Amino acid sequence: MCVENTPPPPSRLTRRGILAGAAALAGTTAVLSATAPRASAAGGSGDGGGHGLGLGGDLVIEGGTLLDPATGEVTEDAVVVIAGGVVRAAGRRGKIRVPEGMEVLDAHGRWVLPGLVESHIHLNTAAEARDAVLHGATSARSGSTNFYQDIAVRELARQAPHLAPRLRAAGVFVTPDLGDTILADPDLTPLAKLRDGVRSPEALRRVVEINLARGADVIKTRVNERAGLPEQDPLAQVYDREQLSAVVAAAKRGGKGVLCHSYSEKGCHDAVMAGIRSLEHGVFVGERTLREMRRRETYFTPTLTAIAGLAESSDPVLAERGRTYLPVLERAVLAAHELGVPLAAGTDSSGGKVKPIGREVELMREAGLPALDAIRTATTSAARLLGLQGRAGRLARGFAGDAILLDGDPLADVSVLKKPVRVVRSGIAL
Structure with a gap:
């Protein structure tokens, strides 16, 4: 199937309808209605x-x-x-x-x-957004949601800032298997017929374009499978450099950057060479890739909190991954810092449980960063990554x-x- 023959991007009516559905799923419409007097009084x-x-x-x-x-x-x-x-x-x-x-x-x-800046979080509901703020994250970047809920949360933050972080929304994940996300948008539906999933340049470009049409601020994609699913191999590569380049090019045409889920050294290197804006997780990133990241000013968002959390899993496969991966990632974070690669703090919170962004700063400190530099990963450095320099981080x-x-x-004990x-x-x- 050639996706170039599918209908052109959506009308305003379609966009409004889809985002209204996302707001209903996220619970933001109900929350705004209930809190309208306070928002007006502010x-x-x-x-x-x-x-x-x-x-x-x-x-x-x-x-x-x-x-x-x-x-x-x-x-x-x-x-x-x-x-x-x-x-x-x-x-x-x-x-x-x-x-x-x-x-x-x-x-x-x-x-x-x-207020702290959370560079990788999955906010699906108004309740999660509120929790993030109460944990100190007053600005954030989404790591994608299944049905554009992050776009609804972003609008909640604009209308009632005390209820949600100032948010950069990623829309839906650019990944080979869209799964139930196909149900989020009639413009995604034709992609369900693709035998090999979202892999061709045309299909990759289409998912990016639909995200942009729905109002995404950034684009999220992947180069490796997930570490948090025991049946997947996080070192297995799902997109090559050419495919990632297609995602980056489509995002750049819309004036947006790309954050990329990654684990293996080859995957990290392919993603960086393809022109991504930030490398997420990146456990096995090597020195040659870190040097390229410094040259390109590509950010590193290691999500130490998420990797440390794996070690606490009741699943033996995940627990072993956490114990094995965390020290490797800590060494990569310190190497990145020493080389001058910009670092940003992100917890990768998802599934309804919001972890404090302060925990990520604590783990940055444990990886070897000086206290002030660890704090900067959740303030000035993260603000630059989100394009909020001059607005957040100071x-x-x-x-x-x-x-x-x-x-x-916090300079004596970042755990506060x-x-x-x-x-x-x-x-x-x-």
Whole structure:
């Protein structure tokens, strides 16, 4: 079958209908209806950033110890002024004018950091999105969903930022076997007739184009099978460099980057040479590939949390993979850091259980990164990967009013990032 003969991309009506279905599956429509009064009361326009109707609050965070991940500067007795969901001023008390009548969040005895950036998470529901925020992830990048639920979650974040992280959505996975995802979209249905699945350049291009038509911000694909399924071999390669190049080219035509699920060294190398934006998991990535990543500024999102989680599985195959893979991946992370490969923190949370992004920072530290550099993987570095530099990753004038308050010094003990005592999302204290 030639997919080029299938109907052209979708009409606006089709797109609206599909995304309405995704919102129903994600539960975002019901949540928005129930919380409309609070969203309206928040006022301001802080989280929109030219991307919709996001609302932001007015808040002063006062008296804490402020850490700027970009510079490493620590400011005691600091004040952060947020208006309309955007930071208007941040610095030492006495140097910052505090407007009268604003709500004040007392941060005395706490450390204050920008909201964390989660670079690989699967958010299928409004409840998961809320959990991610409460764990400190105020910005995130989706690792794909089966039925475009991440696009619905992104819209929830724009309309009611206190309910979800600012999100870069990946839509549906570009993978040989689409499975039930075929049911998500009538424009995907013709691909079910392909005997070998989504493998030809035409089929790969079509899935990317449909994702873009539905509003995806990034494209997710794979080069290897999954580590989390005992019946699969994570070192088996499912796409070659030419196929991956077809995905990357189609995404670039839409102005988007590609994140690629990977494990084997050959698979990692093929993916990087094909031009992906970020390598996900990448357990067996080798030095030649890491050097190429540094040259190309390809990001590495190792998802240490997910690999460490395998070791806790009741399945003996998965448990053995976790025990075997984690030390290999830790060495790869440290090698990447020492070579200057940009690193981004991501937990690969899925299946309804959201893991704290602070745990990924802790594992980065355990892999050998200095504390500040580990924190940067979930702030400034991750923000650049998501295209949010200037908006996320710092508490400085013009940045989003997203913050976490911690019960300890993260430079001395990064594990405090796992349990923020308060989270502020777009100027709204949660």
